Amino acid sequence: MVELGRNARVAARVLAKASPEAKRTALLTAAGAINAHRKKILAANARDIEAATAKGISKAFLDRLALDDQRIDGIIAAVRTIAELPDPVGTTIAEWDRPNGLHIQRVRTPLGVIGVIFESRPNVTADAGALCIKSGNAVILRGGSDSFHSSQAIVECMLDGLHLAGLPVEAIQLVPTTDRAAVGEMLRGLDGNIDVIVPRGGKTLVARVQDEARVPVFAHLEGLVHVYIDKSADLDTAVNVTRNAKMRRTGICGAAETLLVHQDVVATHLKPIIAALIAKGCEIRGDAGVMALIPEARPATEEDWRTEYEDAIISVKVVDNLEAAIAHIEHYSSHHTEAIIAEDAAAVEKFFNEIDSAILIHNASTQFADGGEFGFGGEIGIATGKMHARGPVGVEQLTSFNYRVRGNGQIRP
Amino acid sequence: MVELGRNARVAARVLAKASPEAKRTALLTAAGAINAHRKKILAANARDIEAATAKGISKAFLDRLALDDQRIDGIIAAVRTIAELPDPVGTTIAEWDRPNGLHIQRVRTPLGVIGVIFESRPNVTADAGALCIKSGNAVILRGGSDSFHSSQAIVECMLDGLHLAGLPVEAIQLVPTTDRAAVGEMLRGLDGNIDVIVPRGGKTLVARVQDEARVPVFAHLEGLVHVYIDKSADLDTAVNVTRNAKMRRTGICGAAETLLVHQDVVATHLKPIIAALIAKGCEIRGDAGVMALIPEARPATEEDWRTEYEDAIISVKVVDNLEAAIAHIEHYSSHHTEAIIAEDAAAVEKFFNEIDSAILIHNASTQFADGGEFGFGGEIGIATGKMHARGPVGVEQLTSFNYRVRGNGQIRP
Numbered sequence: 001m002v003e004l005g006r007n008a009r010v011a012a013r014v015l016a017k018a019s020p021e022a023k024r025t026a027l028l029t030a031a032g033a034i035n036a037h038r039k040k041i042l043a044a045n046a047r048d049i050e051a052a053t054a055k056g057i058s059k060a061f062l063d064r065l066a067l068d069d070q071r072i073d074g075i076i077a078a079v080r081t082i083a084e085l086p087d088p089v090g091t092t093i094a095e096w097d098r099p100n101g102l103h104i105q106r107v108r109t110p111l112g113v114i115g116v117i118f119e120s121r122p123n124v125t126a127d128a129g130a131l132c133i134k135s136g137n138a139v140i141l142r143g144g145s146d147s148f149h150s151s152q153a154i155v156e157c158m159l160d161g162l163h164l165a166g167l168p169v170e171a172i173q174l175v176p177t178t179d180r181a182a183v184g185e186m187l188r189g190l191d192g193n194i195d196v197i198v199p200r201g202g203k204t205l206v207a208r209v210q211d212e213a214r215v216p217v218f219a220h221l222e223g224l225v226h227v228y229i230d231k232s233a234d235l236d237t238a239v240n241v242t243r244n245a246k247m248r249r250t251g252i253c254g255a256a257e258t259l260l261v262h263q264d265v266v267a268t269h270l271k272p273i274i275a276a277l278i279a280k281g282c283e284i285r286g287d288a289g290v291m292a293l294i295p296e297a298r299p300a301t302e303e304d305w306r307t308e309y310e311d312a313i314i315s316v317k318v319v320d321n322l323e324a325a326i327a328h329i330e331h332y333s334s335h336h337t338e339a340i341i342a343e344d345a346a347a348v349e350k351f352f353n354e355i356d357s358a359i360l361i362h363n364a365s366t367q368f369a370d371g372g373e374f375g376f377g378g379e380i381g382i383a384t385g386k387m388h389a390r391g392p393v394g395v396e397q398l399t400s401f402n403y404r405v406r407g408n409g410q411i412r413p
Numbered sequence: 414m415v416e417l418g419r420n421a422r423v424a425a426r427v428l429a430k431a432s433p434e435a436k437r438t439a440l441l442t443a444a445g446a447i448n449a450h451r452k453k454i455l456a457a458n459a460r461d462i463e464a465a466t467a468k469g470i471s472k473a474f475l476d477r478l479a480l481d482d483q484r485i486d487g488i489i490a491a492v493r494t495i496a497e498l499p500d501p502v503g504t505t506i507a508e509w510d511r512p513n514g515l516h517i518q519r520v521r522t523p524l525g526v527i528g529v530i531f532e533s534r535p536n537v538t539a540d541a542g543a544l545c546i547k548s549g550n551a552v553i554l555r556g557g558s559d560s561f562h563s564s565q566a567i568v569e570c571m572l573d574g575l576h577l578a579g580l581p582v583e584a585i586q587l588v589p590t591t592d593r594a595a596v597g598e599m600l601r602g603l604d605g606n607i608d609v610i611v612p613r614g615g616k617t618l619v620a621r622v623q624d625e626a627r628v629p630v631f632a633h634l635e636g637l638v639h640v641y642i643d644k645s646a647d648l649d650t651a652v653n654v655t656r657n658a659k660m661r662r663t664g665i666c667g668a669a670e671t672l673l674v675h676q677d678v679v680a681t682h683l684k685p686i687i688a689a690l691i692a693k694g695c696e697i698r699g700d701a702g703v704m705a706l707i708p709e710a711r712p713a714t715e716e717d718w719r720t721e722y723e724d725a726i727i728s729v730k731v732v733d734n735l736e737a738a739i740a741h742i743e744h745y746s747s748h749h750t751e752a753i754i755a756e757d758a759a760a761v762e763k764f765f766n767e768i769d770s771a772i773l774i775h776n777a778s779t780q781f782a783d784g785g786e787f788g789f790g791g792e793i794g795i796a797t798g799k800m801h802a803r804g805p806v807g808v809e810q811l812t813s814f815n816y817r818v819r820g821n822g823q824i825r826p
Binding site: 016017090096098102107109111112175196198213216234236240241244245330348352353354356357359360361362368374383386387388390391400401402403404406407408409410411412 | 767804
């Protein structure tokens with residue numbers, strides 16, 4: 001593993017200087033190779049699925065693991081999209097002149113080596129690899145053992161791309177899953193050869209990474225997402241947005257988990273919103289105010305306000321006012337994403353200014369909490385920490401910067 | 414200490430929402446209070462100096478510790494400058510529209526609670542306090558025991574400012590130095606109540622903080638700063654800039670420690686540069702190429718290329734070409750600041766693109782590596798890490814950001 005870290009560092013130095021065209025070519029070639037080697041990838045995936053099935057793995061797990069032609073098309077499209085993004089490295093973020101004539105630029109530079117620890121989703125291999133290469137970084141990928149053959153087949157295609165573009169193939173390294181201590185070593189940073197760790201997977205994995213990592217981590221442990229219906233909310237917007245925020249896909253981190261309704265609109269808005277949710281098959285867990293109006297609701301317990309269901313269940317609470325909604329969110333939120341449905345601009349400003357979450361949304365679904373939807377062309381994850389990257393982590397968030405100062409002989413008095 | 418952390422977190426929530434005017438008033442009032450309480454501060458400082466002298470502390474240490482009217486003027490001016498900086502909180506860093514009509518803004522928000530661990534420089538109390546308040550953060554200050562009374566007298570003035578501006582006085586807390594375990598507890602993050610640690614002091618302190626901290630650290634361990642004289646360098650610029658970079662102040666982190674000279678200009682440039690350094694009292698440690706020309710030079714050992722002298726000594730090496738200079742710097746540098754003296758724009762671009770240090774300078778002194786000189790209005794330190802803050806850490810670097818998304822009912826298909 002230490003050797004692998006050293007190789008990654010050497011490759012990262014080369015990647016940092018690579019031309020935008022070389023990186024683009026590497027990724028477009030990789031996408032082409034994935035297309036050309038479909039059969040091989042599907043055969044490797046079949047091998048993984050067979051072994052996983054024999055182990056008696058869950059249906060949800062198998063669904064994440066399984067590839068088919070359509071999913072491979074999706075992987076190819078994602079790599080191509082990332083290939084065609086503007087190259088972040090070398091772009092000037094800010095520049096200014098000093099009274100003494102010095103011209104100062106803040107310029108994006110790569111971070112170095114990214115460690116990605118993921119569970120059995122083969123597409124992460126391509127996504128994460130492409131995002132790291134585009135941003136001039138090397139990447140060390142450690143996937144779940146159940147998807148190892150699929151990941152390996154995809155990585156081979158990525159390496160074809162690097163090789164044909166004249167870039168070092170050590171820029172993408174897949175850790176053999178037979179090495180059980182690998183994750184622990186990565187979390188300790190491989191002797192200073194990993195600059196940041198990105199975990200992709202369930203809460204157990206993320207919690208372990210956040211707990212043990214001695215290097216920075218870009219991650220979110222939970223997406224305990226709130227939707228607040230203000231007294232100024234338009235009814236149709238409230239119904240449509242809440243239904244989409246909760247039920248479009250219940251398992252993603254941007255899915256709503258708790259609904260807060262201003263007491264002034266309980267009489268008009270609560271029933272239609274809840275009816276829309278129930279019609280989509282959502283279970284309702286309410287406080288006393290909700291229980292009084294919604295016969296289908298079960299009573300919510302304290303635990304419900306703390307629970308990311310990742311399922312067709314929502315906790316619903318009536319709040320006295322905007323302040324109470326903000327207080328509830330600040331107390332229970334995982335600081336991922338929160339939405340306000342309101343027509344009153346002052347209420348929106350207050351919500352935006354007083355809630356400290358990575359993403360705040362007005363009159364739109366919380367399921368837009370996604371790098372692709374933000375226009376980043378992809379994301380390696382969503383971060384809820386406040387350091388460096390926050391919210392969707394795309395190619396720009398995988399860069400650092402330095403200062404470049406130009407003078408004509410200035411000395412300091 | 415845990416109580417102190419909790420108080421800081423509560424205060425940070427209030428500071429995050431404080432108006433720009435309240436923060437400005439707090440700092441201007443604090444500056445006024447420092448002015449009004451000069452005698453008290455000087456008396457407290459005299460008490461610290463007396464105790465430190467009795468302990469037999471070094472002259473350099475006493476110089477850092479001692480306050481006089483002029484230094485207090487400097488402290489007041491620094492706090493006033495920070496007070497009048499543009500408020501970073503709430504400013505929009507970027508904004509864009511999505512095809513579906515969503516408008517996305519990336520807006521600066523405070524980081525939360527900053528822990529500052531510093532040695533016996535009383536001015537850090539005011540500087541660090543002012544920078545943290547201006548950026549909407551709470552701060553926990555742990556100063557050296559030798560400056561405790563001085564720091565306490567200054568903090569009392571800062572608290573006057575917070576109090577009179579209606580802000581919570583827990584936004585600035587000074588840890589009693591009688592609590593010996595305090596530093597260790599701060600490095601473990603006070604139960605999640607410290608978001609970042611900034612060490613201000615010597616290498617022993619910084620090394621301990623970087624080694625033990627379980628929260629992010631903004632710091633530099635060393636400033637092993639290089640000046641490279643390209644074959645295209647103008648002689649006067651090379652002489653003036655090198656002399657200033659090394660000898661203006663030898664003890665600061667931006668002072669040059671190693672000089673690299675392109676072999677093509679050794680005959681013309683080396684002697685005048687070295688003569689200018691020697692005339693200022695600098696000791697020269699050279700490689701064979703230097704020894705052959707400079708009788709006053711002592712031979713440099715491998716250790717010299719790794720040494721931040723922080724003194725009137727410079728190591729000097731002749732390099733074959735720009736590539737060799739870059740290779741030397743990438744191998745030995747602490748990635749703080751490096752300068753190139755050159756007239757050839759292509760050489761400058763190569764130097765800027767291939768060296769991964771926080772600050773790269775062309776034709777100007779490395780002693781400009783300073784937040785004030787960058788126009789930041791002050792700095793809490795200089796960071797050589799690549800995460801979040803890099804280079805001078807001013808009020809903007811003490812902020813995070815979040816995303817604010819505005820829609821008109823958009824749902825995700």
